[in-house]
Amino acid sequence: MKRTTNYSWKSLPGPQDITRSILPNGIILLTRSNFSSPSVVVSGYLPSGSIFDPREKLGLAHYTALALMRGTQKHTFQQIYNGLESVGASLGFGASVHNTSFGGRALAEDLRLLLRTLSEAIREPIFPADHIERLRAQLLTGLAMRDQDTADRASIRFDEIVFPNHPYGLPEDGFTGTIRAIQREDILQHHKLVYGPRNMVLVVVGAVSASQAYDIVSQVLGGWENPSQPEAPVLPPLKPITAVVREHIPLAGKSQTDLVMGGYGPKRSSPDYLAASLGNNILGQFGMMGRIGDVVREQAGLAYYASTSLNSWIYTGSWEVSAGVNPANLQQTIDLILTEIEKFISEPVSSDELQDSQANYIGRLPLSMESNNGVAAALLNLERFHLGMDYYQQFPVQVAAITPEDVLQAARHYLFPDRMVTISSGPELI
């Protein structure tokens, strides 16, 4: 590496200051203290995501997650939120394919309240019938708004084509018909059968010591058991994409067209993940959105945004280019992006480009952990992907070891212009 900062890597989260404990009931607790501000962040997940949803009731995990705080055996909806909001605290839930995730923050003096509320919500929700219906109306309104969002429409269709008959290809918040089909009994059953402490991960970061955090978590969650908690279902294998797919979803009355192009990407544990990630940075992120941003936005002035993203999950991933363009510029933008991808898989990136992105990855790490939320997200990543406690301290060495040839191999493994899925949504094609 030509360029590195003199930042002390030992001050990043690592074995010296992350405390990892496992409660007897299987809950994994990670804590890191930070007394520079009188606040705390709590985040984590339970393995109860949309992977468990029946297809005709897609959105069940999401619906259940949002209903957890609508009333518990001890407190009503208004009592729960009055407790939190009166002290400026917050707590929220959501669902992804694998997990029900949660996140909250409070002043350190209110950590016990925050964790007690979390515990009640996941252990003792009663899902009041009137709240379930009120929530259904909110979810359906959200879906009606999603149906009018050009970026969402393109992205949902892209996932559907790249991951057919697979939970990764379905939106976790479901569809209008599936949300209408979910009954309160379904939510009760989902919670009763699927929620449990095994493999739950809880991260506490902020003005609290590890031992204090452990004590409170033990008190509020240590007694939770669910002997029938199931293992996550095995996902079906994915078939390779064999031909170009090009679809446009017309939405009347819109000014801009949103575009998504791409295909598979590496799973997070794949050996070529880091090379693909650095390649993605060069292709569509570095500086003002990398090579693609440079060509589409900076040189041609065709779009406000044109960038790439690498999304790497447990079983697989996607590598996507997205752009928002004037409808008249759509085909020109697609052509420019394809040309850049052709170039990207034809010849290695220059060593200067790679060194730039390597320096970016290494330099931005401390900045991404400026706040308790940033540290909490970093700790969750360690646990979710089994990266090891010293991952962030080893990160510069791993990044520096990637070569232009590694990037080229990864790009050739995942990017195929002749099998590209290209979805746009906006006004009718001109």
Add this chain to the structure above:
Amino acid sequence: MTPTTLVNLPNGLTIHLKEIHTAPIISHWVWYRIGSRDELPGRTGISHWVEHMQFKGSLNFQAGMLDKAISREGGFWNAFTHLDWTTFFETLPSDKIDLGLRLEADRMINSLFKPEEVESERSVILSEREGSENEPLFRLGEAVQLSGFDHHPYRNEIIGSPQDLAAIQREDLYRHYKTNYHPGNALVAIAGDFETGVMVKRLEQLYGAIPSGGRISHSVQPEPPLDAERRVEVKGPGKTTFVQLSYRSPAAANPDFFPFAVMDSLLTGPTSLNMFGGGGTSNKTSRLYRALVEKELATGIGGGTQATIDPFLYEITVTVRPGQTVEAILNAVDAEMERLQQETVHPDEISRAIKQARAIFAYGSENITNQAFWLGYAEMFSTYQWFNEYMERLEHVTPADLRRIAQEYLDPHRRVVGVYIPNGEENAEG
């Protein structure tokens, strides 16, 4: 409260510094007292466009090189144009901050505004605007803001009208830049891991020789509240009706701002003024959530105001539940407003708002970038003392203040009622 240092250079540049040694990070902001408030008819959006041009190359930093230089050091940077101000910032590892200082000083005086870059950016900004126009709430918000004032430039969207964006020429932009972006109209704010004496010397070297540019006359006069209710309708795609109400809010320097902030907490939940790291709490126990969402008239509500030089707008946005009417929403809102105007608020509700504000400030203080933001932001509409005294001023708010504020500012005869009426087309079903 950590002390800060204010320095005025002979050329009129104000420097505001705060040492924070909790992490090896420095955040550097340059604030200009220029925003959409200063724009003349026919030139709306010109400040935002100049902001874009500041990324397109200066004498010593070519276009594209700037992004790469910052990214290479692992930093992040951005810029924002607002009603009263425009700001540019870089957050970098502390040993790399000189890059940020050099490039900001260079583009304060040496930006190029190449004609071809001006034209390319015209398309980019129109594309940015088209992306916003895809959103019903942008279109409604634009109409409501326009109706909220007869003359004051706060009526205009910061991005500018499509007509003005088509008409503005390179000479207009360059004149606007030369007139407004200079030391006499600027403030440099820096927070992080540095020594004040060393930093002041370096800033003197870099900025000291830039000509002052003279004082700018900001001759805009505040506009009194409306003398009658105004109603605007926006029609467009979708299935969701939105209502947006706007009332004239007090200027930030007006003592009424503080009881107004407490009232905002009561009605729609606390507004966070942090730019980074700080979201507050949810608003499910706020009066309007209980009156509208709990009563199943709406599926969501939000509201808030901003700290501005002149009186701006307190806006409440309601997502109407299908089957409900706009009049039912307005009746419920008016009943709550009347309650605030006629009944005395319990002191506990004020204490609650104060604790919420304390938590929000604590969350914001986790983040060095956000602390640097406040050093400059508060100076744009008042002084840093305003920020330092914020909590104390809230603590002096009385129930009588709230009643007076509600009577004076929440008059239904002096507001704008905006309604987004969906045409009902498009219904995607999975």
